[in-house]
Amino acid sequence: MTTQSGPPAAGAGVIHDIGYRHYQGPRLGRAAIIRALGWHSLRSAFGIGRGAKAKIIPVIAFTLMCLPAVVNTVAIARGGGQIVYYDTYVFQLRVLVMIVFVAAQAPELVSRDLRSHVLPLYFSRPLHRLDYPLAKLGAFILACLALLEIPLLLLYLGSVSQAHGGAEIWHQTRALIPGLLVGLAWAVLLAAIGLTLASFSARRAYATGSIAICFFLSWALAGLLRGVATGRGPVTGGAGMADAGARLSGLVSPFTVLDGLRQWLGGTSPGPVPPPGGYGPLYGVMFVLLLAAAAGALAARYRKAGIA
Amino acid sequence: MTAPVPAQFGPLQHGPLQAGPVPPGGTGPGPGFVAAVIETSALTKRYPGAVTALDQLSVRVGAGITGLVGANGAGKSTLIKILLGLLTPTSGQAAVLGLDCARDAERIRARCGYMPEHDCLPPDVTATEFVTHLGRMSGLPPTAAKERAAESLRHVGLYEERYRQIGTYSTGMKQRVKLAQALVGDPQLLLLDEPTIGLDPAGRAAMLDLVSRIGTEFGISIVVSSHLLGEIEQICDHLVVIDSGRLLRADTMTSFTQVSQVLLVEVDEGTAELEAALAARGLQPRRDERALLVQIASGDTYDLVRDAVADLGLPLNRLEQRRRRVEELFRDGAGQDNPAGREGGA
Numbered sequence: 001m002t003t004q005s006g007p008p009a010a011g012a013g014v015i016h017d018i019g020y021r022h023y024q025g026p027r028l029g030r031a032a033i034i035r036a037l038g039w040h041s042l043r044s045a046f047g048i049g050r051g052a053k054a055k056i057i058p059v060i061a062f063t064l065m066c067l068p069a070v071v072n073t074v075a076i077a078r079g080g081g082q083i084v085y086y087d088t089y090v091f092q093l094r095v096l097v098m099i100v101f102v103a104a105q106a107p108e109l110v111s112r113d114l115r116s117h118v119l120p121l122y123f124s125r126p127l128h129r130l131d132y133p134l135a136k137l138g139a140f141i142l143a144c145l146a147l148l149e150i151p152l153l154l155l156y157l158g159s160v161s162q163a164h165g166g167a168e169i170w171h172q173t174r175a176l177i178p179g180l181l182v183g184l185a186w187a188v189l190l191a192a193i194g195l196t197l198a199s200f201s202a203r204r205a206y207a208t209g210s211i212a213i214c215f216f217l218s219w220a221l222a223g224l225l226r227g228v229a230t231g232r233g234p235v236t237g238g239a240g241m242a243d244a245g246a247r248l249s250g251l252v253s254p255f256t257v258l259d260g261l262r263q264w265l266g267g268t269s270p271g272p273v274p275p276p277g278g279y280g281p282l283y284g285v286m287f288v289l290l291l292a293a294a295a296g297a298l299a300a301r302y303r304k305a306g307i308a
Numbered sequence: 309m310t311a312p313v314p315a316q317f318g319p320l321q322h323g324p325l326q327a328g329p330v331p332p333g334g335t336g337p338g339p340g341f342v343a344a345v346i347e348t349s350a351l352t353k354r355y356p357g358a359v360t361a362l363d364q365l366s367v368r369v370g371a372g373i374t375g376l377v378g379a380n381g382a383g384k385s386t387l388i389k390i391l392l393g394l395l396t397p398t399s400g401q402a403a404v405l406g407l408d409c410a411r412d413a414e415r416i417r418a419r420c421g422y423m424p425e426h427d428c429l430p431p432d433v434t435a436t437e438f439v440t441h442l443g444r445m446s447g448l449p450p451t452a453a454k455e456r457a458a459e460s461l462r463h464v465g466l467y468e469e470r471y472r473q474i475g476t477y478s479t480g481m482k483q484r485v486k487l488a489q490a491l492v493g494d495p496q497l498l499l500l501d502e503p504t505i506g507l508d509p510a511g512r513a514a515m516l517d518l519v520s521r522i523g524t525e526f527g528i529s530i531v532v533s534s535h536l537l538g539e540i541e542q543i544c545d546h547l548v549v550i551d552s553g554r555l556l557r558a559d560t561m562t563s564f565t566q567v568s569q570v571l572l573v574e575v576d577e578g579t580a581e582l583e584a585a586l587a588a589r590g591l592q593p594r595r596d597e598r599a600l601l602v603q604i605a606s607g608d609t610y611d612l613v614r615d616a617v618a619d620l621g622l623p624l625n626r627l628e629q630r631r632r633r634v635e636e637l638f639r640d641g642a643g644q645d646n647p648a649g650r651e652g653g654a
Contacts, residue, residue, distance in 0.1 A: 019525065020463060020525060020526040021459070022494050023448070023452065023456060023493075025449065025452050027418065027447040027448065028447045028448070029447065030414065032447070033444070033446075033447055036445065037444075050432075051432075112430060113430075115430075116427075116428065116429060116430035116431065117424075117427060117428045118428050118429070118430055120394070120422070120424045120426075121422070121428055121442055121445075121489060124392050124394065124417055124420070124422035125417055125418075125442070125445045125446050125447075125493075126415075126417050126418045127445065128414065
C-alpha cells in the first residue's frame, strides 16, 4: 500500500512513492505459522474466503446435521420424549452428511495446492516438511468436529431449555459428554482418512470420487455382511457363525468401526452393528489401526511430495 | 573420471569475487549478514539412478546480484534447492548467510525468498490474497502481511490487477506475482530460478529490469539463474557458471568481459585471402562470422596484420583488441580454458 509520507502541504490524496522499505516488525515463529496455516485451512474447509459456490456444500451439510436437533426440540415441546440420542445422533444421516462433506471439502484443503504446485512455496518458508500436513489435518479435524458437535450442542440446549429441574439437566449433561467424545472419534478418523485419500490426487474430482467411493462401498459392504450373517442375505450360516459374523461385520467400514467402538466403550443406544460383545476390543484396535495407517500415509506422502 | 574441479577454476583462484564490488545500497540489511552470501564446498548431489546433478561444487558468492548460469540440467535448480534445505546433498557442505544448510535450514528459509522455475500459482484466488497468505507463511503478523503483500505487488508493478484472480493474468503478470511472493517476507537473499522463462522479449527486459532494481535499490542480494547467458549478464555483478554440476568459472562480471589477448580484424572483402596471408605469416587466424581473430603473441602481431592487409590492398574496416564475451565461456571453457578437465574426461 502506498503510504502518504510527504509534507502536509502537499495536500490530501497525493500518493508518494517512498521506495522500498525493509520490514522492521516482529517475525512469528514456526508454531505461529502452523497455526496461521491451520486457520486458513479451517476457513477454506467451509468455503470462507472463497466464492459463494464454495459455501454451498458446507452450508447444506451443516443445515442437514442440525435438523434432527431442531426436530427433537419441537417434539419435546409438544410433550413427546427424547427421540434423538447424543451418542448415535441420527446415524444414517450422519454417515451420509459426513461422506458428502469429507469427500467435497478434503480436496479443497490439499488437492488444490497439489494441483497448482504451490507446495514449493510453503516448503521454501520456515515450515518443516510435516508441518504442512499437520496443520491441514488439525484444521480438517476441527472442521469435522464443528459439523458433528455443534448439532449435539443444539440438541443439548433444546433439551435443557425445556427440562424441569436440576436432575433432568444433570441427566442431559451426563448423556451429552459421551456423545461429544463419539463425535471427536468420528472427526479424527474421518478427517484423517479423507485428507489422506485427497492428498494422493491433484485433481479435485478424482479426490472427491475416491473418498466417496471408499466410504460408500465400505459402508455398503458392512451392511451386506451383516445381512448375510443374520440370514437376511442370500447365504445363511450356522447360528453361532451368524452371530459372530454379524458382530464382526462392522470392521470393514470406518463408520461401523466407530459405532462398534462406541458400543464397546459403553454406548447403549442401538446402532448399525450389533453390540460387539467380546469382539469389542477388535473395534478399538481397528480404530487405532485405521487412524495410524491414514496418518502414516499422509506423513509419507508429504515427506516425498511437493518439490517438483 | 576427471579431477573434480581443476584448480585453475577453483574459487580460491578468483579473489576478486570475494572482494567484488558491492552495489549501491547493497549493505548488509540485518544482523547475521556476512560477506559471503553463499558458500559451498565440494557439494555433491546424486539422484537415484546414478544421475549426478552437482559434482564437487565449491563456490563462494558475495553480496549483490549473482548470475547462476548453465545449460538446462546443469544443476542450477538442484543447487538452489539444496541452499534452501529442500534437498539434502549427497556429500559436501553449503552455507547461506553464514548459516549451515543442513542444520539451520529453517532460519535460512526465514531470510530467503524463493521464486521457483515452474508455475506455482493457484488460479482462483486474487494476487493480494495469495501473497498475503504467503506473507503469513513467512512469519509476518496478519496486518503486516497485508501491508507487505500490497507493497510487494506494487514494487513488481501490479496495481489494480492485484484484486483480480490470478487465473486471468498473462504470463508476465504471473511471473511478477511469483516474484512478489518471494519479496513479501523482506528477505536478505532472493533465489530466483529462471525468472524470465516463458516471457516474450519485452517481458524479459521488464523482468530483468525489476530484478536489477531489487538488487541495487532495495539492497537485497540476489542469485538469479538462467540458461541464457546473454540475458542475465546485463544485470549481474558476479557470474557463476556451472556445467554438468561442476563449476566452470566464478568471477566478477568485469573480469569476464575484460580485454582479451585476441585481435579482431575485419575487412570489407577478401577475408579468405587475408586468412591465407596471415597463416602464411605464421599467425593462426580463426574465423568469427565476418571477421578474423588472431591471437596476440607480441607487439609485432599488430604490424604483421597491418602489413598483410596493406600487401593485399584490402579495405580494412576494424582492427581492435577484443573484449571477451561471456558466451565464449561455454565454447572456450570446454576447450581452451579447461583442457585438462575436458580431455581427461573423454
